[in-house]
Amino acid sequence: MYKLFLCLRYLRSKVLAYFAVLSVAVCVFMLLLVVSVMNGFLEQIERAAKGLHGDVVIESATLSGLGMYDELSAELKEIPEVEAATPFILTFGIIRIPGTDYRQTVQVAGVRLAERAVVSDFEEGLFVQQGVEEPTWDPSVEKVLARLNKESDRTQAIIDGLAGGGGMPESPEDADMVRRLRSALGFQADAAFKLERALEYSEELRRIEQQLEQASSDSTDPEIVELAERRDELLQRSIHPPKYRMILGLGIPGLSFRMPDGRTVRMVSPGHEVELVLAPLGRRMAMADIAPNRAMFTVIDDVTTDVWSVDKNIVYAPFETLQELNNMSAEYSADDPTEVAVPSRCSAIHVKVAPGLTDERELRGIRDKVRGVVADFEHRNPGATGPGVSVQTWRERQRDVIAPIEKQRTLTVIMFTIMSSAMVFLILVIFYSIVVQKTREIGLLKALGASHGGVAGIFLGYGAAVGVVGSIIGTIGGYYFVKHINPIQDWVDDAFGFRVWERDVFMFERIPNQVDWQAAGIIVAGAIVAGLLGAIIPAIRAAKMQPVEALRYE
Amino acid sequence: MSELAVNATDLHKTYSMGKVPLHVLRGVSFSVKKGEFVCIVGASGSGKSTLLHLVGLVDKADKGRIFLDGTDIGKLPNRRRNRMRCGEVGFVFQFYHLLPELTVMENTLLPSMVDSSAVGWVGRRRHRRTQAAKLLERLGLGERLKHRPKELSGGERQRVAIARAMINSPGLLLADEPTGNLDSKTGGRILDLLRRFNQETGQTIVMVTHDSALASQADRVLHLLDGRLNG
Ligand SMILES: Nc1ncnc2c1ncn2[C@@H]1O[C@H](COP(=O)(O)OP(=O)(O)O)[C@@H](O)[C@H]1O
Numbered sequence: 001m002y003k004l005f006l007c008l009r010y011l012r013s014k015v016l017a018y019f020a021v022l023s024v025a026v027c028v029f030m031l032l033l034v035v036s037v038m039n040g041f042l043e044q045i046e047r048a049a050k051g052l053h054g055d056v057v058i059e060s061a062t063l064s065g066l067g068m069y070d071e072l073s074a075e076l077k078e079i080p081e082v083e084a085a086t087p088f089i090l091t092f093g094i095i096r097i098p099g100t101d102y103r104q105t106v107q108v109a110g111v112r113l114a115e116r117a118v119v120s121d122f123e124e125g126l127f128v129q130q131g132v133e134e135p136t137w138d139p140s141v142e143k144v145l146a147r148l149n150k151e152s153d154r155t156q157a158i159i160d161g162l163a164g165g166g167g168m169p170e171s172p173e174d175a176d177m178v179r180r181l182r183s184a185l186g187f188q189a190d191a192a193f194k195l196e197r198a199l200e201y202s203e204e205l206r207r208i209e210q211q212l213e214q215a216s217s218d219s220t221d222p223e224i225v226e227l228a229e230r231r232d233e234l235l236q237r238s239i240h241p242p243k244y245r246m247i248l249g250l251g252i253p254g255l256s257f258r259m260p261d262g263r264t265v266r267m268v269s270p271g272h273e274v275e276l277v278l279a280p281l282g283r284r285m286a287m288a289d290i291a292p293n294r295a296m297f298t299v300i301d302d303v304t305t306d307v308w309s310v311d312k313n314i315v316y317a318p319f320e321t322l323q324e325l326n327n328m329s330a331e332y333s334a335d336d337p338t339e340v341a342v343p344s345r346c347s348a349i350h351v352k353v354a355p356g357l358t359d360e361r362e363l364r365g366i367r368d369k370v371r372g373v374v375a376d377f378e379h380r381n382p383g384a385t386g387p388g389v390s391v392q393t394w395r396e397r398q399r400d401v402i403a404p405i406e407k408q409r410t411l412t413v414i415m416f417t418i419m420s421s422a423m424v425f426l427i428l429v430i431f432y433s434i435v436v437q438k439t440r441e442i443g444l445l446k447a448l449g450a451s452h453g454g455v456a457g458i459f460l461g462y463g464a465a466v467g468v469v470g471s472i473i474g475t476i477g478g479y480y481f482v483k484h485i486n487p488i489q490d491w492v493d494d495a496f497g498f499r500v501w502e503r504d505v506f507m508f509e510r511i512p513n514q515v516d517w518q519a520a521g522i523i524v525a526g527a528i529v530a531g532l533l534g535a536i537i538p539a540i541r542a543a544k545m546q547p548v549e550a551l552r553y554e
Numbered sequence: 555m556s557e558l559a560v561n562a563t564d565l566h567k568t569y570s571m572g573k574v575p576l577h578v579l580r581g582v583s584f585s586v587k588k589g590e591f592v593c594i595v596g597a598s599g600s601g602k603s604t605l606l607h608l609v610g611l612v613d614k615a616d617k618g619r620i621f622l623d624g625t626d627i628g629k630l631p632n633r634r635r636n637r638m639r640c641g642e643v644g645f646v647f648q649f650y651h652l653l654p655e656l657t658v659m660e661n662t663l664l665p666s667m668v669d670s671s672a673v674g675w676v677g678r679r680r681h682r683r684t685q686a687a688k689l690l691e692r693l694g695l696g697e698r699l700k701h702r703p704k705e706l707s708g709g710e711r712q713r714v715a716i717a718r719a720m721i722n723s724p725g726l727l728l729a730d731e732p733t734g735n736l737d738s739k740t741g742g743r744i745l746d747l748l749r750r751f752n753q754e755t756g757q758t759i760v761m762v763t764h765d766s767a768l769a770s771q772a773d774r775v776l777h778l779l780d781g782r783l784n785g
Pocket residue numbers: 552569570571576578596597598599600601602603604605
């Protein structure tokens with residue numbers, strides 16, 4: 001009993017003990033911060049990689065791509081652990097805004113939206129269809145318009161915040177910002193106008209389409225010709241059909257901009273028209289024969305994946321549309337136009353496994369099953385999937401990105417752990433001096449019947465208590481620091497103009513601010529062990545003390 | 555059970571300081587009956603503390619045997635020695651040796667805490683606290699339970715030390731110059747207290763002093779001279 005009692009009492013009444021506690025707290029704080037941020041960073045990258053590729057990726061080694069993907073996907077879904085599979089095309093292109101000087105190289109992803117939402121968290125980052133379980137390329141125009149109007153209100157509110165009362169703010173930077181915001185507002189109004197017009201014509205369009213359908217065959221009837229002309233005119237002024245819709249990555253340079261405080265303002269928004277130009281690389285042909293394909297699209301949504309490098313690069317188009325534009329559609333035999341010579345193709349198939357199977361080992365098991373199915377499929381359909389098909393887990397696929405960061409994390413954690421282990425020595429020194437100070441009291445305790453083990457126990461308990469109390473303080477401190485790490489960085493930036501986390505460098509908008517509780521548990525356990533380790537030598541020294549020596553003198 | 559609280563025969567203790575061995579105890583034999591108040595008198599440096607330490611299990615003799623209540627303490631394993639130190643012998647030191655972090659009450663309770671496990675302590679705490687409070691009351695410290703040693707005078711500190719020695723109701727109370735650091739009036743009061751314990755509850759007491767005037771109050775006085783005891 002006295003052991004517990006005394007080590008708690010010593011903890012409270014020894015100033016030196018406060019320093020030991022403080023050193024433990026600082027180390028726990030530091031480790032928790034480093035581990036949480038590093039792990040959070042890694043986790044973000046992993047999540048992004050997974051969002052981009054699904055859990056398992058089947059990929060073609062050539063630009064010609066994988067054929068018979070739907071048949072293969074159907075077979076893949078027979079694997080019990082496989083929940084979904086969706087084809088994917090990724091290629092390069094240029095987007096252009098008609099009537100302006102704007103051109104930008106981008107990566108173009110062909111996706112089936114509803115399936116994409118199953119395979120990844122894509123829908124979470126959508127602007128108009130945010131969180132919609134089955135997003136489509138054809139959301140109701142009213143909905144898009146309503147969302148866009150809200151966005152304009154938001155932009156207006158930002159302007160009002162900077163320039164109350166409609167005037168111009170004093171500082172040149174703010175004035176410049178207001179000008180940019182007003183121009184963005186103008187862009188948004190254009191988009192809204194287009195959407196409104198599309199709404200206005202939609203009724204008439206539908207009626208004409210119906211009439212045309214009923215009239216059908218006779219295309220010489222002047223009334224029909226007139227109807228068809230009117231339809232074309234309306235279509236011209238309206239938005240493009242669902243086949244030609246596009247989702248922009250929210251971050252494509254020039255289409256939106258960021259305020260210094262991190263808020264994003266959209267300029268080219270849903271409703272706008274964008275031209276996509278790409279070199280069709282999906283079919284083998286002589287270089288000289290490659291002529292760019294082009295098509296006009298209506299922007300219907302935008303998306304953020306939280307990964308800056310993805311959002312600033314990728315635009316999304318309907319899978320089948322991009323397939324056509326990229327010359328990946330089916331080719332028919334010259335002799336028999338109904339016979340498919342080369343099936344339509346995709347760049348990759350993204351496979352989603354059942355929830356909970358996140359462990360890399362489990363995933364590899366599933367990957368092997370997928371490999372088996374693919375091999376079997378190839379065997380039965382020779383040449384269908386093309387040469388050099390690879391099957392990888394998302395982690396393997398992104399190894400180039402993830403592995404160095406993992407190594408870096410491990411290295412950092414090791415370095416910080418070594419640094420933190422210095423606290424063992426600090427505790428040792430502090431405890432040693434406490435033991436020396438307390439020589440007489442230790443002698444007395446022994447004279448009162450305390451055993452060697454008991455006396456050693458006081459100091460071991462003391463060490464553990466220092467570890468526990470230091471851990472609690474360090475963990476609480478670390479928790480609050482990590483939680484508020486972004487505001488803290490903003491404040492540091494404001495006050496000293498110094499930023500550690502640049503999104504251009506670290507790919508993500510914000511510093512990860514989730515405390516890694518599993519790591520916290522290990523760190524706390526480590527701190528307690530360190531406290532014990534530091535206390536061992538002083539404890540042994542105390543246990544070995546002979547009471548007589550201590551008690552004889554004042 | 556033995557008639558004798560202490561029975562020591564032919565105790566030797568040598569300190570080797572540098573090259574010259576210092577033969578402090580050279581065959582000390584004595585016994586103390588239960589309920590007796592014995593005083594050991596000797597000059598400073600004559601080996602009184604050394605002798606008391608041997609009897610109180612704080613130190614070990616080079617030669618000779620000591621029986622406490624019939625038990626040969628030379629042959630006890632460490633565990634039993636610790637138990638005896640805690641429960642059967644109460645020790646009052648010349649320099650009090652109170653723990654500065656603890657209150658009067660806590661200092662007094664220390665031996666009974668040493669005696670019990672954490673769980674056992676929780677069960678016994680109430681009882682022990684009232685016991686300690688009574689004891690401290692009897693020693694005139696009823697008002698000082700929450701005070702720290704540094705807030706007390708020398709006489710008060712020594713009374714706390716006595717309370718601590720008595721808390722486990724030991725069969726034998728050893729006091730090493732309990733008045734040595736006190737003025738004669740305060741020292742006299744301490745001695746009165748010990749005397750009272752001896753008379754009222756039959757507490758066996760062995761007290762060491764170099765002051766023959768104080769010693770005269772005891773039932774029996776032994777003189778330590780040249781490493782030997784004479785009655
Ligand atoms: N650990 C020791 N080493 C060497 N000499 C010691 C030691 N302890 C005590 N002495 C010596 O033994 C003698 C007896 O000491 P002690 O028992 O304290 O005497 P007293 O209590 O009668 O004053 C003294 O001369 C003292 O210096």
